[in-house]
Amino acid sequence: MTQHLPPIRACIFDVDGTLINTEDIYTDIYNKILASYDKPPYPWHIKATQQSRGTPGTQRLLNWANLGLTVQEWQQKEKAYTHLFTASRTLPGVEKLLEDLATKTAHPLHLSLASSAGASKFALKTSHISSIANAFADRRFHVFGDDLEMSDARKKPEPDIFLLALKRINEAARQAGEKEVDAVECLVFEDSIAGVEAAKRAGMRVVWVPHRGLAEICGGREEDVLMGRTEADGKVPRFGEEDGMAEMRASLEDFPYGAYGIRIAA
Structure with missing residues (x-):
């Protein structure tokens, strides 16, 4: 000290x-959604500016991916995968x-x-x-x-x-x-x-x-x-x-x- x-x-x-270990689970969820729009996997240099930042952080993700979704629409898509969090450790x-x-x-x-x-x-x-x-x-x-x-x-x-x-x-x-x-x-x-x-x-x-x-x-x-x-x-x-x-x-x-x-x- x-x-x-x-x-x-x-x-x-x-x-x-x-x-x-839920950051890995979040990344997996994001990548599943991005893949459904034929977008590349979520890179850490973007995730670094999104982590813990709430709505502004999610908007940065959407801007990077060039997705025509609102933050609320993205969050609705995330909900389909919330069961994956039960495997956290x-x-x-x-x-x-x-x-x-x-x-x-x-x-x-x-x-x-x-x-x-x-x-x-x-x-x-x-x-x-x-x-x-x-x-x-x-x-x-x-x-x-x-x-x-x-x-x-x-x-x-x-x-x-x-x-x-x-x-x-x-x-x-x-x-x-x-x-x-x-x-x-x-x-x-x-x-x-x-x-x-x-x-x-x-x-x-x-x-x-x-x-x-x-x-x-x-x-x-x-x-x-x-x-x-x-x-x-x-x-x-x-x-x-x-x-x-x-x-x-x-x-x-x-x-x-x-x-x-x-x-x-x-």
């Missing part, structure tokens, strides 16, 4: 591509990480979910995965894209979803008579570029675990992602020089708890 940073007291997890290292954070830390951590997807789709993807159900049993800290409090919120890369998760964590902390959690005491786990930027804008620390396809196209530009920089719309906001607030990992296996001030009880 960088010396000037406090120990982590809350962990906030994205779901798709971070906890479970956890990604490497996730089950041990969740068990450790939920049950083995020397001091309790707040664990939260913050996903741009809807609550019903989350249930479809994860209801058969006990490690996720056990770690996130406290539903007060769940934030999904169709949450009522997200109706007027901005999608990633804006920080709204993570700030709402922190708000709910602190409501519970106050009720329990605990000191509120500061943003810098939050560790976000993300796979998308937009998610990393959102966490940085929220003032939180972030572990970026990109899909291998995303990692390949970001080769040589990893530092820009970790610093919360984006090339969307030609704008490149900068959040300062290297600050120890973000790291990139190939997977969540062998997670370095001590680097974040998290102590696992013997």
Whole structure:
């Protein structure tokens, strides 16, 4: 842990591509739809600008494919394949990480979910995965894209979803008579570029675990992602020089708890 940073007291997890392998399932669904229109497979250099970005991201996909569909029409076509999500599984290292954070830390951590997807789709993807159900049993800290409090919120890369998760964590902390959690005491786990930027804008620390396809196209530009920089719309906001607030990992296996001030009880 960088010396000037406090120990982590809350962990906030994205779901798709971070906890479970659904980014591959989404790609499979997209490719099935694209093939029905004689379009080429969906490339990662386009998907990188679509991930976690809601309607604007879907519109980027449609623009790239030159499909004369509305976002709503595309989403209707996706629904025909939602059964594929029942085959989702956890990604490497996730089950041990969740068990450790939920049950083995020397001091309790707040664990939260913050996903741009809807609550019903989350249930479809994860209801058969006990490690996720056990770690996130406290539903007060769940934030999904169709949450009522997200109706007027901005999608990633804006920080709204993570700030709402922190708000709910602190409501519970106050009720329990605990000191509120500061943003810098939050560790976000993300796979998308937009998610990393959102966490940085929220003032939180972030572990970026990109899909291998995303990692390949970001080769040589990893530092820009970790610093919360984006090339969307030609704008490149900068959040300062290297600050120890973000790291990139190939997977969540062998997670370095001590680097974040998290102590696992013997």
